[in-house]
Amino acid sequence: MSQPEMQPGGPAREERGEVPRGDLTGRPFPLGDWGEPAERLDELYRWVETAALRTVDWYLADRVWKRRTGRILRLGTALGTVAGATLPLLDLTGLVDGAAGWGYLSLLLGAAALACDRYFGVTSGWMRNMATAQAVQRRLQTLQFDWASESVREILGPAEGTASEAAERCLGVLRRFSEDVQELVRSETADWMRAFHGGLDALVLQSTPLPLAGGHARGAEPGFAGRSTLPPGTRPNMPRQRPPEPPR
Template sequence: MGQPDMQPEGPLGDPAGRTLPPGDWAEPAARLDELYRWVEQGALRTADRYLADRLRRRRAANVLRGGTAAGVVAGAALPLLSAAGAVSGCAPWGYLALLLAVACAGADRAFGLTSGLLRDTVAAEEVVRRLRTLQFDWAAECAREMLGPAEGTAAEAVERCLGILRRFSEDVADLVRTETTEWLLDVRAARPPLALHTRPRHDPPPVAGRPFVPHSGPRPNMPRQRPPEPR
């Protein structure tokens, strides 16, 4: 059960919900190496996916932050130049520049570019850190097998190795799920609250000599009472 050289093959961005690769357990050591290679490649693809997303977010965030800074500077400078008489008729362009700055800042917040950039960086570093832990744990199991198992059978050693791979896969899946949940919360927090649409109430006009009582709903239909009969 030697530790193979792990280099990711094929396109990056491994889709979620992968299934275990088929294989034969006639040779447990080769099968365990195959499963280790599969788990490690999945972790590398996950880290590369976060790094690629981080690069895209950084480019878009830099453009929006640059637009915000340029809009603020232009919005503050153009009215001053117009008031000083250096440039005539540029005050409206200053207000437009301020509007552009607000739009760029709002787009950055609405799409979660800056916050997503930080989350992608942290997520990629966490995946790599967990992968290093897996590699050391796997090396320890390989060394234990080469030196000879001090306790337990070969079946127990295989089960122990499978447990290491399973815990690592679940840990990475929990990390991805937590990051996705935080992204959804940020997107929902950046959206403006929906206005509550209520039906207007039609209150009757006030009558002189009668107290005004606002109409709060349909009036109950009360049964009419017959006047008392004269005796």
């Protein structure tokens, strides 16, 4: 089993045309003849490495536009807050007449920028992408050192076990790495789904009518405050009354 190149993105990978580009769809599993186990294991290693680098590249590429958009939204929030606090003061001091209205508009725009950032998860999204890409890179480095250790063990001669056991051990290393990368992607996707549903839940709560002081919701008739609507043709259940006591 020859040891493959261990430097991701280096000249050897560029010559092979394996610079990772694309999405997370992956590539078909390489099938071939196992008459040469060393070549097959080397091909499987390159397939696993390329898939991991494609995953890292996808997250880093998706991070770019989210980071730029997040910075613009955070800058808009900061400018809107500062302008909303400064313009009314200038109006009170008489330096700028009618600036209070523009200050309220600036506060509204700053709040809208902050709401867009929170609802669409722009800032949190590029942070998750960066964390996932770094985690996959760290796991890839571990795989490279494990694979180098197996290659050195084969070159120096197996101290224990047969060739089939060595090949099975190498396949186990590749399989565990693939499962770890898939778990990292699954965890990031689950975090994104929780954040997305959290934004939807917050929007639903904001759109739900709140109860007023009279005990009824907005838009409801005051005379029916606190009463539940029954289906048509259903008689309300009257509470049981205590029978009158006999005269003494």
